[in-house]
Each structure stands twice: as C-alpha cells, then as structure tokens.
Amino acid sequence: xxxxDGEFAEYxxxxxxxxxRTAYLLCGDWHRAEDLVQTALSKLYVVxxxxxxxxxxxxxxxxxxxxxxxDESRKAFRRRESTTSEPPELSVPPSGVEDAVDVRRALGQLxxxxxxxxxxRYWEDLSITETARVxxxxxxxxxxxxxxxxAALRELxxxxxxxxxxxx
Amino acid sequence: xxxVTSLLARALDGEPPPExxxxxxxxxxxxxLRGRRIAAGGGVAAAVMAVALGAAALTGDGSGGPDPTQAAxxxxxPSTVDSAPPGPxxxxxxxxxxxxxxxxxxxxxxxxxxxxxxAALLPGTINQDLVFQPYNFGYTAAVEVPxxxxxxxxxxxxxxxxPPSSCLMPSPDAVCDTRVRDGLTVYVGIAGPGSVSARTVRxxxxxxxxxxxxxSPAVTVDALVELVTLPGLALR
Numbered sequence: 001x002x003x004x005d006g007e008f009a010e011y012x013x014x015x016x017x018x019x020x021r022t023a024y025l026l027c028g029d030w031h032r033a034e035d036l037v038q039t040a041l042s043k044l045y046v047v048x049x050x051x052x053x054x055x056x057x058x059x060x061x062x063x064x065x066x067x068x069x070x071d072e073s074r075k076a077f078r079r080r081e082s083t084t085s086e087p088p089e090l091s092v093p094p095s096g097v098e099d100a101v102d103v104r105r106a107l108g109q110l111x112x113x114x115x116x117x118x119x120x121r122y123w124e125d126l127s128i129t130e131t132a133r134v135x136x137x138x139x140x141x142x143x144x145x146x147x148x149x150x151a152a153l154r155e156l157x158x159x160x161x162x163x164x165x166x167x168x
Numbered sequence: 169x170x171x172v173t174s175l176l177a178r179a180l181d182g183e184p185p186p187e188x189x190x191x192x193x194x195x196x197x198x199x200x201l202r203g204r205r206i207a208a209g210g211g212v213a214a215a216v217m218a219v220a221l222g223a224a225a226l227t228g229d230g231s232g233g234p235d236p237t238q239a240a241x242x243x244x245x246p247s248t249v250d251s252a253p254p255g256p257x258x259x260x261x262x263x264x265x266x267x268x269x270x271x272x273x274x275x276x277x278x279x280x281x282x283x284x285x286x287a288a289l290l291p292g293t294i295n296q297d298l299v300f301q302p303y304n305f306g307y308t309a310a311v312e313v314p315x316x317x318x319x320x321x322x323x324x325x326x327x328x329x330x331p332p333s334s335c336l337m338p339s340p341d342a343v344c345d346t347r348v349r350d351g352l353t354v355y356v357g358i359a360g361p362g363s364v365s366a367r368t369v370r371x372x373x374x375x376x377x378x379x380x381x382x383x384s385p386a387v388t389v390d391a392l393v394e395l396v397t398l399p400g401l402a403l404r
Contacts, residue, residue: 006375008194009194009325010377012193012194013190013303013308013323013377014323014377014379017186017321018319025176025179030183031187038196041196042196042200045197046197046200103176104179107176107179119176122172122173125173150172
C-alpha cells in the first residue's frame with residue numbers, strides 16, 4: 001500500500017464511524033448514510049496529498065459530507081424516496097412507538113438545510129461561525145435556521161407525544 | 169444544548185453494524201481519482217486537437233483548404249496522443265496491489281486488549297471498556313464516553329506504507345506537535361482538554377494511532393503518547 005493510501009486508510013479507520021453517524025442524522029437512512037460517507041471520503045481521497053499537510057482535514061471532510069447530503073436531497077429521485085409529512089402506518093398504536101422513531105420522524109420533516117444546521121450545531125458541536133463556513137451561508141442565516149429547526153423539532157416531537165423541554 | 173445532543177443521539181438507537189469498509193472507500197477514491205485523470209487527459213487531448221486544427225487552418229494554402237478534420241490527422245504527431253497524463257489505462261501501482269497485508273486474528277486482538285488495558289493509561293471506565301477487534305488489516309478498539317458525547321478510538325494495523333508525517337487531529341484549531349519516546353517519533357494533536365491524538369509507526373511498519381475526543385475524565389496527550397509506544401504492539 002502506498003504512503004498516500006496508508007495515511008488515508010488510517011484517517012478513514014478513525015473517522016468513518018463518526019462520519020457515518022453524522023450522515024445518518026443528515027439523511028435518516030443507514031444505507032444512504034454509508035453512500036454519503038463513501039462519496040465524501042472518495043472526494044477527500046482525490047485531494048488528500050495537498051490536504052494532509054493542513055490540520056483542517058476533518059473540517060474539509062465535514063463540509064464535503066454535509067454539502068453532498070444537501071445536494072442529494074435536492075435531486076428528484078431523492079425527493080421521491082423522502083419521507084412524507086404523514087407518518088407511515090403503524091402496526092402498533094402511537095403510544096408504543098419508541099422515542100427514537102419519533103426523533104427520526106421529526107428530523108426527517110425538517111428541510112435539508114435546517115436539518116444540517118441542527119446536526120452541525122448540536123451534534124457536531126460547531127459554533128455559529130464554523131457552521132456558517134461549512135454550509136457556505138451567513139452567520140445570521142445559521143442562527144435563524146438553528147432557531148427554526150429547534151422550534152420545528154419541539155413542535156413535531158410535542159405533536160408526536162415526546163416533548164423537548166427547556167431548549168432555546 | 170446537551171439535551172438536544174442527547175435527543176439526536178436517541179435517533180441513533182439501534183445503529184446497525186457498518187457495511188462500509190476502509191477498502192470500499194479506498195476503491196471508490198481510486199476510481200474517482202482515475203476518473204479525474206481521464207477527464208484531465210480528455211481535456212488535454214481536446215486542447216491539443218484544437219491547437220492542431222487551428223494551426224492547420226492558419227497554415228492552409230488559402231484556397232479554402234481541406235476539411236479541418238482531415239487536416240488534423242497528419243498535423244497531430246503520434247506523440248501528442250501519448251502526452252495525456254498516464255494513469256487511467258494503467259494498472260494500480262505495484263505497491264498497492266502487491267502489498268501483502270497483515271491478516272488479523274481474534275487471539276491477537278485479545279492480546280492487544282490485555283497489553284493496553286493492563287498498562288492502565290486511560291481513565292478507569294474507558295480503560296475497562298476497551299476491547300480490540302480485528303478490522304481490515306489490523307485491529308481497532310472504540311469506546312464511547314457518555315459524559316460529553318466523546319469517544320476514544322485506537323487503531324493498530326500494518327498498512328505497509330510510509331511513516332505518517334502529518335497531524336490528523338480532527339479539528340481545524342488543533343495544535344500539532346512531535347514527541348519522541350523510546351526512540352519512536354510520535355505525532356500528536358491537541359484540540360483541547362480531553363481531545364487529543366497520538367500516532368506513531370513501529371520499526372516493523374505497524375502503525376499505532378489513538379484518538380480521544382471530548383473525553384471526561386480527560387484523556388491526556390501524555391497518556392496517548394505512552395500508549396502508542398507501549399512494547400508489544402508490533403504486529404509482525
């Protein structure tokens with residue numbers, strides 16, 4: 001294995017599980033999450049020689065992942081496969097549905113950009129400035145999207161019986 | 169904010185084991201790189217063709233000249249075809265295909281777990297939960313740290329490549345540094361309390377990398393340096 005591949009493999013070994021989770025939160029499907037991660041990392045591989053000299057590899061990877069996810073969500077075939085605003089039919093009453101399902105469903109109803117802001121701010125723990133840089137948006141937009149995203153989540157979860165309390 | 173993080177973590181409940189491997193990613197990356205080179209080669213060929221056609225048109229006999237596409241053929245020297253960047257039609261470098269990879273064994277994973285947990289370099293609960301498993305061409309151990317949503321990841325493997333020379337701490341604000349311990353050069357990264365990394369390459373080619381993110385109690389960089397230089401981690 002070449003030096004390039006070896007170092008890249010080391011990075012992938014370390015970061016793949018983390019990126020996979022972030023991708024899942026962005027798209028809501030584990031298979032699609034792995035597709036997103038593979039696409040993002042293969043893009044990273046192309047620019048690896050010049051990227052490895054900097055300390056910002058992960059920031060770059062995160063940016064590629066999030067933007068790829070948003071691009072994918074805009075494609076028509078993805079829209080056809082997206083969840084609808086109505087919950088799917090359940091074989092058990094809603095009271096039996098686990099919290100995880102509620103959260104996934106609520107996340108799935110956020111617009112892609114808003115969802116990305118929520119994931120970057122509250123899962124990746126990025127600052128407003130870092131989130132704006134990743135998404136290529138203004139800090140004002142990120143603040144607004146974060147507030148709207150949280151409000152929407154709260155509303156959706158409250159409607160789905162799970163209450164998100166005390167968040168701003 | 170922590171409550172929102174916990175909420176998002178709930179969405180990950182029931183996470184299935186990953187199907188995507190490092191090999192898959194490497195294959196996809198090489199494929200994309202080849203595609204880039206083909207595209208670049210096509211661009212160069214198109215540019216050469218355009219220049220050749222332009223030259224043919226300008227050096228024509230003034231009587232309207234032959235069809236530019238016909239003129240282009242004799243104008244293009246054979247070498248221009250070969251001038252496209254190599255790579256797309258070539259096999260992968262021998263170092264990639266011929267490298268005999270290390271084949272991991274569960275028993276060795278158990279030994280590595282004992283070696284590292286026996287050294288007790290990491291905070292108690294993290295150290296206790298550390299279990300190595302075979303992964304691709306080496307071993308890996310990952311421990312989730314519930315407080316703060318952090319994690320510790322240690323990888324020991326034998327890629328057969330050049331020693332690492334860059335800091336891989338996943339943070340744009342990380343401070344990268346180099347330490348030497350027991351004759352081994354260790355590349356370290358420090359992104360804040362509890363978020364540190366260390367990695368080194370053993371004389372036999374074994375790479376040892378440790379990454380701690382948002383750990384509490386905090387994993388220190390000194391502990392990781394000592395960990396990656398522990399005796400008994402070489403795979404060959």
